[in-house]
Amino acid sequence: MALLEGRLPVAANALAHGHAADCASCRTLLVALAHSDALPAEACAAESVPVEHGRFPVWAATVPGATWKPPVQLDEFRLERLLGRGGMGAVYLARDTLVDRRVALKLCVALQPDAGTLASFAMEAHAIARIKHPNVVTMYRAGEIDGRPYLVYEHVEGKSLAELRPPLPWQRVLDIAVGLSRGLRAAHERGVLHRDLKPGNAILTPDGAVKLLDFGLATFVGSGRSPLLAVPGVVGTPRYMAPETRLGASATPQSDFYALGLMLFELCTGRASFMRHASPSAFRLEGGAGMRARVSELVPGIDPGFAAAIGCCLAEDPAERFAQADALCAVLEHVARSGLHPVASSQLFPSQSALLPGLGLPPPEGGSPREVAQAGMGL
Numbered sequence: 549m550a551l552l553e554g555r556l557p558v559a560a561n562a563l564a565h566g567h568a569a570d571c572a573s574c575r576t577l578l579v580a581l582a583h584s585d586a587l588p589a590e591a592c593a594a595e596s597v598p599v600e601h602g603r604f605p606v607w608a609a610t611v612p613g614a615t616w617k618p619p620v621q622l623d624e625f626r627l628e629r630l631l632g633r634g635g636m637g638a639v640y641l642a643r644d645t646l647v648d649r650r651v652a653l654k655l656c657v658a659l660q661p662d663a664g665t666l667a668s669f670a671m672e673a674h675a676i677a678r679i680k681h682p683n684v685v686t687m688y689r690a691g692e693i694d695g696r697p698y699l700v701y702e703h704v705e706g707k708s709l710a711e712l713r714p715p716l717p718w719q720r721v722l723d724i725a726v727g728l729s730r731g732l733r734a735a736h737e738r739g740v741l742h743r744d745l746k747p748g749n750a751i752l753t754p755d756g757a758v759k760l761l762d763f764g765l766a767t768f769v770g771s772g773r774s775p776l777l778a779v780p781g782v783v784g785t786p787r788y789m790a791p792e793t794r795l796g797a798s799a800t801p802q803s804d805f806y807a808l809g810l811m812l813f814e815l816c817t818g819r820a821s822f823m824r825h826a827s828p829s830a831f832r833l834e835g836g837a838g839m840r841a842r843v844s845e846l847v848p849g850i851d852p853g854f855a856a857a858i859g860c861c862l863a864e865d866p867a868e869r870f871a872q873a874d875a876l877c878a879v880l881e882h883v884a885r886s887g888l889h890p891v892a893s894s895q896l897f898p899s900q901s902a903l904l905p906g907l908g909l910p911p912p913e914g915g916s917p918r919e920v921a922q923a924g925m926g927l
């Protein structure tokens with residue numbers, strides 16, 4: 549637990565991870581523990597450490613003390629304060645002195661950046677540069693200082709979803725879900741898989757918009773373009789990885805949907821979605837239909853179409869999840885539009901929302917989660 553909670557001394561920490569990198573059973577144990585609902589999300593160190601099968605590719609950058617200190621003035625950017633440290637580097641609030649605006653500057657702070665870290669920065673820049681969408685953070689430019697890459701982003705005011713205190717009213721989560729799915733659709737349409745969707749990688753702005761961030765583990769698919777710069781192997785944050793990717797399968801749009809479904813489940817219910825069993829190796833996920841029923845049970849009055857969409861994202865078999873982000877968006881937008889529970893006036897609490905009947909969507913019984921979520925919508 550000390551390891552997962554980041555309480556081990558640096559040397560012991562590095563030793564433990566060095567061992568886990570080569571030991572499949574310890575890795576499995578760590579992943580299972582990271583999924584334990586006994587661990588609050590913010591206390592889970594493994595959450596912020598991208599894991600690659602067989603090794604922890606960016607570990608050196610996460611060891612406290614082993615980092616390079618950037619100058620206060622970096623090209624035209626003046627660093628104001630550290631916003632946070634992630635697996636790939638550090639993110640600073642900075643001012644672009646040329647145009648006098650705030651930016652978020654993500655900088656590689658490894659003492660000796662390795663090829664994997666450099667490739668990840670390059671990949672992030674290539675991925676994000678392709679996507680222009682209000683629900684995805686905008687990158688202004690990429691640069692380099694002392695052989696270390698940096699990326700300059702719009703500074704998004706607000707709170708990350710990890711800072712919210714779930715459970716939230718389901719109407720509010722639906723609003724967030726629509727934004728996230730639109731951002732994800734924009735990424736997938738450009739052939740970009742996010743591969744690290746989690747509450748810490750989405751920011752909710754004061755006006756209620758949500759933006760996806762941190763494409764540091766992104767990769768390209770289905771675009772006819774070779775994934776030249778992709779991080780090889782299985783990567784992601786254990787807690788939000790789909791069952792098949794944890795077992796070694798490549799990431800797909802469906803593994804992104806799984807992570808999104810998990811975020812929505814947690815926001816609606818305030819609970820981790822994993823069932824606890826006697827031994828860590830016996831941890832298992834509930835399937836899509838089970839999750840749909842569980843969401844409905846835990847969130848009284850939730851729109852059945854919304855519960856079905858979350859269940860569909862969380863189906864254990866990726867073939868049972870949404871086929872494309874377009875379909876997921878269409879379902880969520882339909883539910884949000886259905887009129888009796890406008891998302892704009894979404895400050896209702898679940899107990900009040902039980903008064904609002906669902907509209908136009910089929911009952912949750914019958915059919916696969918995907919069929920239930922998509923039925924009646926011409927999808």
Ligand SMILES: Nc1ncnc2c1ncn2[C@@H]1O[C@H](COP(=O)(O)OP(=O)(O)OP(=O)(O)O)[C@@H](O)[C@H]1O
Nearest residue numbers: 596631632633634635636639652701702703704762
């Ligand atoms: N464009 C941005 N605007 C505002 N805050 C940002 C922006 N980009 C990142 N941040 C914040 O900076 C912090 C660090 O972000 P970063 O993505 O590097 O790390 P992380 O999400 O904490 O870790 P990980 O690498 O595991 O995803 C987070 O608190 C994040 O919310």
